[in-house]
Amino acid sequence: MRHGGYLADRGLATALFVSLSLHRPILLEGEVGVGKTEVAKVLAAAFGRRLIRLQCYEGIDTNQALYEWDYARQMLHIRALSEHQIADEAAVDKLFGPRFLLERPLLEAVRAGDQAVLLIDEVDRADDEFEAFLLEVLSDFQISVPEIGTIKAASPPMVVLTSNRTRELHDALKRRCLYHWIGYPPAEREVEIVLIREPGVSQALARKVVAAVNRLRELDLAKPPGVAETIDWARTLDFLGETGLDAQAAQDTLGAVVKERDDLEVVLDNLEEITSGA
Numbered sequence: 281m282r283h284g285g286y287l288a289d290r291g292l293a294t295a296l297f298v299s300l301s302l303h304r305p306i307l308l309e310g311e312v313g314v315g316k317t318e319v320a321k322v323l324a325a326a327f328g329r330r331l332i333r334l335q336c337y338e339g340i341d342t343n344q345a346l347y348e349w350d351y352a353r354q355m356l357h358i359r360a361l362s363e364h365q366i367a368d369e370a371a372v373d374k375l376f377g378p379r380f381l382l383e384r385p386l387l388e389a390v391r392a393g394d395q396a397v398l399l400i401d402e403v404d405r406a407d408d409e410f411e412a413f414l415l416e417v418l419s420d421f422q423i424s425v426p427e428i429g430t431i432k433a434a435s436p437p438m439v440v441l442t443s444n445r446t447r448e449l450h451d452a453l454k455r456r457c458l459y460h461w462i463g464y465p466p467a468e469r470e471v472e473i474v475l476i477r478e479p480g481v482s483q484a485l486a487r488k489v490v491a492a493v494n495r496l497r498e499l500d501l502a503k504p505p506g507v508a509e510t511i512d513w514a515r516t517l518d519f520l521g522e523t524g525l526d527a528q529a530a531q532d533t534l535g536a537v538v539k540e541r542d543d544l545e546v547v548l549d550n551l552e553e554i555t556s557g558a
């Protein structure tokens with residue numbers, strides 16, 4: 281993972297290793313921007329697997345997750361058929377064959393099997409019914425398309441689920457998965473993360489940014505900065521040629537870390553303190 285630019289702590293690395301070896305899906309929860317999604321991307325790259333991503337959102341349904349029939353192509357095909365051909369059952373059956381099937385991420389992942397890492401991102405955004413349906417797919421990696429038959433993964437893909445905890449997930453789903461909470465990394469570790477992601481940034485600047493971000497996290501902000509913001513802030517300061525982080529430099533670049541108007545006011549009131557010692 282380090283080769284892929286990701287620093288996983290011992291707990292995460294162990295959980296991923298077990299998940300991969302025992303074919304158990306892994307559920308990653310944590311604060312915003314702490315590297316949950318990135319885990320799947322880096323794993324796929326590290327093992328030379330294809331990353332298949334199912335981005336969840338409110339109202340997502342099975343059509344978007346499993347498969348759809350390619351209506352446009354079916355219509356074109358029907359038009360090209362003569363009246364005589366249309367009367368033929370076989371021609372109609374063909375319309376619901378593999379040629380007209382649009383694979384969506386879950387079907388794609390079942391087909392790819394252990395050649396893939398399936399990322400089910402932000403599963404907390406999908407609704408209950410979808411979660412129940414996911415549970416079914418995850419339990420046997422088998423998908424049945426009535427017109428075609430059952431498709432089963434010879435060997436299941438590695439599955440990474442992420443959640444930002446906007447709602448509790450069901451116990452049944454959790455039971456099926458290994459669980460790992462990703463918190464904010466310790467300061468020293470976060471400095472390392474900044475440096476691995478932005479090798480151009482000096483260690484001194486990275487330290488200062490991390491110290492300031494940690495103070496921001498102690499304030500009662502609606503959107504505390506994640507690791508992503510730390511990296512962004514360091515990159516921004518470095519780009520502007522700053523070598524330190526005083527109140528002025530911080531104020532000029534706050535847009536890289538604070539993205540909420542109310543938070544901005546709180547932070548501006550405390551700028552000296554946030555950057556002091558930084």
Ligand SMILES: Nc1ncnc2c1ncn2[C@@H]1O[C@H](COP(=O)(O)OP(=O)(O)OP(=O)(O)O)[C@@H](O)[C@H]1O
Binds near residue numbers: 286316477507
């Ligand atoms: N341990 C780490 N090692 C390397 N990079 C990291 C680490 N943690 C976070 N990052 C970086 O932080 C950025 C944000 O990561 P990512 O998008 O995976 O976060 P997330 O937890 O999925 O966020 P969100 O909750 O917003 O979806 C990425 O650019 C990633 O490279």
Ligand SMILES: [Mg+2]
Binds near residue numbers: 316318401442
């Ligand atoms: Mg994410």
